[in-house]
Amino acid sequence: MAEEKINEIEEEEERNEALLALVHESKFRTLRQELSEMNEVDVATFIEELDPEKTVVVFRLLPKELASEVFACLELDKQQHIVSSITDKELTNIIEDLSVDDAVDMVEELPANIVKRVLQNATPETRSQINEFLKYPENSAGSIMTAEYIGLRKMMTIEEAFSYIRRHGVDKETIYTCYVMDNKRTLEGVVTVKDLLMNPYETLIEDVMDTHVIKAQTTEDREDVVDLFNKYGLSSLPVVDKENRLVGIVTFDDAIDVMEEEATEDFEKMAAITPSEKPYLKTGVIDMAKHRIPWLLILMISATLTGGILAKYEAAFAVLPVLVTFVPQLMDTGGNAGSQASTMIIRGMAVGDIELRDVLKVLWKELRVGLLCGLVLAVVNFVRILLFFPGQQLVGIVVVLSMCLTVIVAKMIGCLLPMAAQRVGIDPAIMASPLITTLVDAVSLTLYFEFATKFLHIA
Amino acid sequence: MAEEKINEIEEEEERNEALLALVHESKFRTLRQELSEMNEVDVATFIEELDPEKTVVVFRLLPKELASEVFACLELDKQQHIVSSITDKELTNIIEDLSVDDAVDMVEELPANIVKRVLQNATPETRSQINEFLKYPENSAGSIMTAEYIGLRKMMTIEEAFSYIRRHGVDKETIYTCYVMDNKRTLEGVVTVKDLLMNPYETLIEDVMDTHVIKAQTTEDREDVVDLFNKYGLSSLPVVDKENRLVGIVTFDDAIDVMEEEATEDFEKMAAITPSEKPYLKTGVIDMAKHRIPWLLILMISATLTGGILAKYEAAFAVLPVLVTFVPQLMDTGGNAGSQASTMIIRGMAVGDIELRDVLKVLWKELRVGLLCGLVLAVVNFVRILLFFPGQQLVGIVVVLSMCLTVIVAKMIGCLLPMAAQRVGIDPAIMASPLITTLVDAVSLTLYFEFATKFLHIA
Numbered sequence A, B: 001m002a003e004e005k006i007n008e009i010e011e012e013e014e015r016n017e018a019l020l021a022l023v024h025e026s027k028f029r030t031l032r033q034e035l036s037e038m039n040e041v042d043v044a045t046f047i048e049e050l051d052p053e054k055t056v057v058v059f060r061l062l063p064k065e066l067a068s069e070v071f072a073c074l075e076l077d078k079q080q081h082i083v084s085s086i087t088d089k090e091l092t093n094i095i096e097d098l099s100v101d102d103a104v105d106m107v108e109e110l111p112a113n114i115v116k117r118v119l120q121n122a123t124p125e126t127r128s129q130i131n132e133f134l135k136y137p138e139n140s141a142g143s144i145m146t147a148e149y150i151g152l153r154k155m156m157t158i159e160e161a162f163s164y165i166r167r168h169g170v171d172k173e174t175i176y177t178c179y180v181m182d183n184k185r186t187l188e189g190v191v192t193v194k195d196l197l198m199n200p201y202e203t204l205i206e207d208v209m210d211t212h213v214i215k216a217q218t219t220e221d222r223e224d225v226v227d228l229f230n231k232y233g234l235s236s237l238p239v240v241d242k243e244n245r246l247v248g249i250v251t252f253d254d255a256i257d258v259m260e261e262e263a264t265e266d267f268e269k270m271a272a273i274t275p276s277e278k279p280y281l282k283t284g285v286i287d288m289a290k291h292r293i294p295w296l297l298i299l300m301i302s303a304t305l306t307g308g309i310l311a312k313y314e315a316a317f318a319v320l321p322v323l324v325t326f327v328p329q330l331m332d333t334g335g336n337a338g339s340q341a342s343t344m345i346i347r348g349m350a351v352g353d354i355e356l357r358d359v360l361k362v363l364w365k366e367l368r369v370g371l372l373c374g375l376v377l378a379v380v381n382f383v384r385i386l387l388f389f390p391g392q393q394l395v396g397i398v399v400v401l402s403m404c405l406t407v408i409v410a411k412m413i414g415c416l417l418p419m420a421a422q423r424v425g426i427d428p429a430i431m432a433s434p435l436i437t438t439l440v441d442a443v444s445l446t447l448y449f450e451f452a453t454k455f456l457h458i459a
Helices: A003-024 A028-036 A040-048 A052-061 A064-073 A076-085 A088-097 A100-109 A112-120 A124-134 A158-168 A193-198 A222-232 A252-270 A285-312 A314-319 A327-350 A356-388 A393-423 A433-455 B003-024 B028-036 B040-048 B052-061 B064-073 B076-085 B088-097 B100-109 B112-120 B124-134 B158-168 B193-198 B222-232 B252-270 B285-312 B314-319 B327-350 B356-388 B393-423 B433-455
Strands: A177-181 A187-192 A236-240 A246-251 B177-181 B187-192 B236-240 B246-251
Touching (some): A003 A028, A040 A052, A040 A064, A076 A100, A076 A112, A100 A112, A100 A124, A158 A193, A158 B193, A177 A193, A187 A236, A193 B158, A193 B193, A252 A327, A252 B222, A252 B327, A285 A314, A285 B327, A285 B356, A314 A433, A356 B285, B003 B052, B028 B052, B040 B052, B040 B064, B052 B076, B100 B124, B177 B246, B222 B252, B246 B252, B285 B314, B285 B433, B314 B433, B327 B433, B356 B393, B393 B433
Antiparallel strands (some): A236 A246
């Protein structure tokens, strides 16, 4: 870890300890002053560390505006604790100050009795907006968008636009990209504050807006939304319904969160874990076991196939026990070679470097890479066998021949399975290391014992 | 894949085909018109698909401003081809229009003779700035920052600031966050355009600027920079030197790129591949093999340890060949259980959910999760053995006892190794599935055969 990073962590810890001391000494005025100058994320981090009985005391010290920003950054259990401890009026203030996306996230996760209280204390407009947003399917663009954007009309002048922004900008998620709509909310163009600043005051919005709008539909997958942010380096993206009416926007910070969540999901799936949404330390033991056992079971049962193959060739290793010595090496190498290929392909498809139509290019590349890897490993292994198992040249040939072929087959399986999964609409990340290892094991052992029985003349 | 995504891809292909038709029919005026209305990323995607001889023809059609934006989006080989084919004057235009970070990226990657030509055609100021930026270590904050930001003085009024932004904003990477410095370039605060818009014209910058600036040092690791973007949802981050003088900024789009690159690197390391920077389809076969062979070799050699263990117990499976049947199952399950844990820990540390000081919490959690997983697998496996291997209850007990212990040990190794690596400054991603599988194999086989010799009274 870099020195600067350690310094930053230490500074944060020192600051939190100083704040904690203020809490214990009940120096609430100083504490309020300190907290109100801090970033909402840092205040949230500090509140996360407090005991339940201090949480609400400290939370109530926050200035109104900061309070809802901090609230949005808190973990679910703290949010729940605060909602159950504050008055209806305080609750209303927070809900009305939250962005719709944060309010929706909270309503989706909190227990039903708390949700009821939250919705009862929202204004009818907010309540109906939350309910509207709750309808969008999980993992859709609609589920990550928010409603706090600046909408302009194309016949406004830049001067009018600025005065509109000044009046309505305070609570918006972003004011830097404004959305131009007609009176049916049909999206007609986007204009940035930069465009507004760089042109004379009397210019019409129509003349500076960009009508080639990069946008998403509410039902589109949130991964596709993230791809658009990546591809075009966007800071926000409008989301429209089927009639091209603007219903919300996604901002880059939410896109970054999704990006990170999706990468984590892929890491988990590729390690044979059913993805969970909670951070590691907040997940219970039973919950965690539930996410791990299914795949362990499936893979354990599939591995009996490999066991069956070994059993089938019992005669061979009864005659020549040294054969068994090379089994782990073959199995491990095959698994590793396969997961190298599958990881490259799965990640390549996830970031858009590889498309399904590239399948032949990929196969041809993996075939040659497999051949190269297989040959190098075979040569090194043959030398090793000559050195450590003198007189076993024939066995050596059987081992390295199987190894070379196993590596090539493993690379083929490793690239084909994820692409086949993508083709039929299964998440390619499932076709990762563990599943491929199990498959390649079966192939490598069959090859090995077939060669052994052929070349070593054991029945 | 969602319907909308497929539509988008089809639309892009159709548009590119139409543009290609214009190229072949030499309808350059129409082509120029079409291209100049497109997003630079889309133009670059189109140019990537062109034959070399058409590339420069089409590139020259682009309006000057768009040309350098498109140039920055092109892959290295296309950039190189264009640089070698255009005139000195055209080259100067492009270099002067590029952001420093894009120019530096290009200079770092292009062959020496091309770089020489690039630097010769840059103005002395640009040349010295590029040389300055080239000095920052790879993967540091300095290496991903750029110099195109708006710098303000604290005694300016908002009105003066706006007129400064209007005059100097065109070429800046972002104008929405402005940096307030004294005449020694010491960073004193930040102010957003939103702050400027929401306050009266005569207000002093000093009175609206935020002095609690979240910033990075030039030498800081770029991963830490990305963590800051993540944690605080930043749109840009100032980078300062040791004397707190502002030297550049990092914008969120570059942070997103780094985030994706770092995740890809982790995927590769965790699959025993030395990370490469080029996209899959642009990497040559030999290059790819070079990134895969070292770890395959290391792991193949380590797996001989497991082979040695098997050899040591030759006598046991000579007496009772059925023992070998369960070897693949044990090895695979141990490897999978271990990599589940290691993946959770490695990813948790990468996104900051898990810190080194959580090691005891993590161990205690994995111990219990391991016990749960181990017990469930053992029960299922025991039933399976009773059903398919009648009369082998004793072997069954040996198998499930080893399996249960293996799973627990695998979870322990899986969480300890990455944390130990982090502790001593090695990238935890190295301690992933393949290495852990090899280690756990040795443990599981030793356990298995020790139990077998004890309980089954062999050897």
